[in-house]
Amino acid sequence: MFAGDQNGLQGDPRLKAISEAIRVVPHFPKPGIMFQDITTLLLDHKAFKDTVDIFVDRYRDMGISVVAGVEARGFMFGPSIALAIGAKFVPLRKPRKLPGEVISEAYVLEYGMDCLEMHVGAVQPGERTLVIDDLVATGGTLSAAIRLLERAGAQVVECACVVGLREVKGQHGLNGKPLYILVEPRQQINCSAPPVNGVETCRHDDLILGGNFGSPVNTTSKSD
Amino acid sequence: MLVREQLTMSDYRDKDPLIHGIQSKIRVVPNFPKPGIMFQDITTLLLDPKAFKDTIDLFVERYKGKNISVVAGIEARGFIFGPPIALEIGAKFVPLRKPKKLPGKVISEEYVLEYGKDCLEMHVGAVEPGERALVVDDLIATGGTLCAAMQLLERVGAEVVECACVIELPDLKGRERLNGKPLYVLVESH
Numbered sequence: 396m397f398a399g400d401q402n403g404l405q406g407d408p409r410l411k412a413i414s415e416a417i418r419v420v421p422h423f424p425k426p427g428i429m430f431q432d433i434t435t436l437l438l439d440h441k442a443f444k445d446t447v448d449i450f451v452d453r454y455r456d457m458g459i460s461v462v463a464g465v466e467a468r469g470f471m472f473g474p475s476i477a478l479a480i481g482a483k484f485v486p487l488r489k490p491r492k493l494p495g496e497v498i499s500e501a502y503v504l505e506y507g508m509d510c511l512e513m514h515v516g517a518v519q520p521g522e523r524t525l526v527i528d529d530l531v532a533t534g535g536t537l538s539a540a541i542r543l544l545e546r547a548g549a550q551v552v553e554c555a556c557v558v559g560l561r562e563v564k565g566q567h568g569l570n571g572k573p574l575y576i577l578v579e580p581r582q583q584i585n586c587s588a589p590p591v592n593g594v595e596t597c598r599h600d601d602l603i604l605g606g607n608f609g610s611p612v613n614t615t616s617k618s619d
Numbered sequence: 620m621l622v623r624e625q626l627t628m629s630d631y632r633d634k635d636p637l638i639h640g641i642q643s644k645i646r647v648v649p650n651f652p653k654p655g656i657m658f659q660d661i662t663t664l665l666l667d668p669k670a671f672k673d674t675i676d677l678f679v680e681r682y683k684g685k686n687i688s689v690v691a692g693i694e695a696r697g698f699i700f701g702p703p704i705a706l707e708i709g710a711k712f713v714p715l716r717k718p719k720k721l722p723g724k725v726i727s728e729e730y731v732l733e734y735g736k737d738c739l740e741m742h743v744g745a746v747e748p749g750e751r752a753l754v755v756d757d758l759i760a761t762g763g764t765l766c767a768a769m770q771l772l773e774r775v776g777a778e779v780v781e782c783a784c785v786i787e788l789p790d791l792k793g794r795e796r797l798n799g800k801p802l803y804v805l806v807e808s809h
Contacts (some may be wrong), residue, residue, distance in 0.1 A: 420722035430722045434742060437702070437712040444706055470698035471714065474665070478672055478703055484665040486699070494648035494658045514662060619720070 397561065398449060398577045409445040414578040416442040417558065424618055431558045431580045433468060433529045447472065449577060450555055451479040454525055459552060461524040463487050465511070465540055467619050468529035472557065476527065485517045487526075487540050489619065498546060502539035511536065513543045520548025531559035531576065534569050541570050637673045642806045644670045645786065659786050659808055661696060661757045675700065677805060678783055679707040682753060687780055689752035691715050693739070693768055696757035700785065704755060713745045713752075715768050726774060730767035739764065741771045748776025758786040759802065762793030769800060 398404045416436040423430040437443050454476065463485045464473025470486060477484040488511070490499065496515040501508050518524065526540045531554070541551050551572050559576035644664040651658040665671050682704065691713045692701025698714060705712040716739070718727065724743040729736055746752065754768045759782070769779045779800050787793065787804040794802050 418723070423722040424719075432722050434714060434721065434745070437705075437714070438745060440706070440709055440711055443702075443712065447706065467695045467698055467714075467716075467720075470695060471702050471712065474671075474699050475703045475706055477665075478668070478675060481668050483668055484671065484699070486662060486665070486695075488695075491652070492695070493662065494651040494660050495646070517662070517666060 396573065396575055397579070398453075398575065404449070407449075409442075409449065410578060412439075412442050413446055413557070414581065417578070417581070419581050429580065429582050431530055433471070433557055436557070437471060446557060446577065447475045447479070450476050450527075453575065454553075454555075455480045457523065457552060459523045459525050461485055461518055461522050461544075461549060463513070463518075463524055463526050463540060463544060465526070465528040465536055465619075466492070469527050472529065473527040476525070476555075482525070483517075485513065487511050487513050487543060498543060500539040500543045500546070502535045504535065509536075511539045511543060513547065515547075518544060518547045518549045522549045523552050524549045525552060526554045527556070528554075529557050530580075531556045531574065534574075537569055537574075541572055634677065637677065638805055641670050641674050641677075641785070645806065645808075647808075657808075659758055659788075661699075661785060664785070665699065674785060674805065675703045675707070678704050678755075678803075681803060682781075682783075683708045685780070686751055687753050688750045689713055689746050689772070689777060691741070691746075691752055691754050691768060691772060693754070693756040693764055694720070697755050700757060701755040704753070704783075710753070711745075713741060715739050715741050715754075715771060726771060728767040728770045728774070730763045732763065737764075739767045739771060741775075743775075746772060746775050746777045750777045751780050752777045753780055754782045756782075756784050758788070759784045759793040759804065760788050760791045762791075762796030765793065765802075766796050766798070769797065 399410050416439045418432040418435040420430040420432050460482050462473045462477035462482045464470050466488045474484045490510045493512050497512040499510050499512045501510045524544050537554050544551050553573045553575050555575045557577050558580050644667050646660040646663040648658040648660050688710050690701045690705035690710045692698050694716045702712045718738045721740050725740040727738050727740045729738050752772050765782050772779050781801045784804045786806045789807050
């Protein structure tokens with residue numbers, strides 16, 4: 396579900412500002428991908444703080460004791476949320492980064508496979524957990540994260556992302572777990588907004604979904 | 620100008636149980652990533668909400684109100700500590716990343732590893748000349764990565780006010796590689 400669909404957040408100007416603070420970089424990491432770059436959001440203190448606050452307001456009374464963040468951009472949002480709601484932060488990492496005993500979950504990429512790892516003992520059975528990442532594309536990474544937590548006996552309450560498509564396409568579908576997203580990806584690059592760092596961005600009002608760059612699955616890209 | 624406060628004895632007494640609590644939560648994993656290395660694992664600190672909060676609060680207390688507008692965090696564990704500090708002190712957060720992760724225009728700084736070289740990148744335009752910056756990472760060992768981070772910031776005209784780490788390995792003398800810039804750490808591990 397989208398934050399802006401909810402009572403209380405409809406028309407919330409913070410969401411518009413968050414969307415506009417995200418930079419679109421065309422053809423990264425490869426042609427046809429409109430990369431949603433959240434680093435420009437991190438440069439805007441108010442918008443970054445609002446992002447964290449919206450998540451914190453949603454999750455603070457849900458009895459969540461674990462915030463699991465997906466490497467590496469999930470690390471930029473997860474810890475602040477965890478600290479504010481009194482939860483522990485659990486990093487979910489690429490292979491061989493975590494020392495000591497880990498459990499691993501493989502997942503399918505467009506070409507090939509990748510793997511996500513979590514420390515054994517980080518999460519106890521029955522713990523209520525949030526999974527956080529900057530963006531959801533096909534849902535493959537989030538699905539692997541959910542499987543890791545469930546294998547440890549945790550209950551995944553929700554997955555939270557700053558950016559995501561209204562429908563998570565592809566075969567993953569998040570194992571039926573709810574998904575909470577703040578803003579949709581932007582695609583259009585020809586517009587009147589001033590360029591940022593030499594790269595044209597676009598205004599939220601100019602959004603066209605599923606437009607010029609192939610099927611929606613290809614318009615955002617999940618990398619780390 | 621950053622006022623270098625002398626910690627008074629009462630500060631030490633107040634902070635000491637917090638530091639002790641933080642240190643007790645850091646797990647040492649022997650022979651990782653290779654034989655002979657005693658790896659300082661901060662993930663166990665992150666599993667203790669109070670100790671993690673105390674860690675952030677100690678840094679925030681030091682840097683709030685010092686006109687620091689940039690917190691630069693080194694991939695990836697610097698991304699865990701840097702953003703909470705940045706949010707609390709009113710600064711922007713700038714990720715310093717391994718090659719080819721940041722989209723768009725970047726500047727790169729190469730640095731030497733024990734065997735071979737690595738590279739750190741920062742977005743062009745993320746930091747303006749004259750901005751006062753903090754560099755954050757979980758740990759300083761030889762200081763090579765922190766030194767590269769400082770170089771990136773100074774190349775765009777920022778002033779690196781201090782480097783801040785949770786843990787220092789003083790035997791590796793990383794402090795001496797910081798070109799005279801001050802280093803603040805919470806915990807030393809010998």
